[in-house]
Amino acid sequence: MAPPKRKSGGRVTAKGTQPGDRRVASGAPSAESHDAVAASSRYTPKATRRQVVPPSWIPVIMVVLLIGGGLMIMARYLVFTGSNAATFIGLGMILAGLWTATKWQ
Numbered sequence: 001m002a003p004p005k006r007k008s009g010g011r012v013t014a015k016g017t018q019p020g021d022r023r024v025a026s027g028a029p030s031a032e033s034h035d036a037v038a039a040s041s042r043y044t045p046k047a048t049r050r051q052v053v054p055p056s057w058i059p060v061i062m063v064v065l066l067i068g069g070g071l072m073i074m075a076r077y078l079v080f081t082g083s084n085a086a087t088f089i090g091l092g093m094i095l096a097g098l099w100t101a102t103k104w105q
Contacts, residue, residue, distance in 0.1 A: 054105045062100040069093030 072090030080086040 052105055054103075058100060058104045062097050062104060065093045065097030065100060069095075069097060 069090045069092070072086050072093060076084070076086035076090065
């Protein structure tokens with residue numbers, strides 16, 4: 001039989017505290033000081049993303065590579081029956097078309 005689990009007991013924070021309450025060390029400036037700035041008062045705005053307009057030739061290249069790769073693989077079975085080079089070229093063209101598709105935004 002397994003030993004009983006240990007219970008981690010007690011509170012982590014003192015009873016009656018709020019999430020916004022912070023204890024300040026004796027060397028640090030107090031919350032009442034005018035020089036101290038609360039950490040939550042900082043605001044960093046989101047970086048604006050510029051709108052990128054993709055060139056119109058990217059989808060054209062993508063479609064040409066995908067269709068050309070498929071035709072090259074078909075041509076291997078119809079024309080180039082003695083070699084697998086057409087298959088590898090066709091697969092390379094299809095992969096290039098997929099890579100181009102990831103660049104189209």
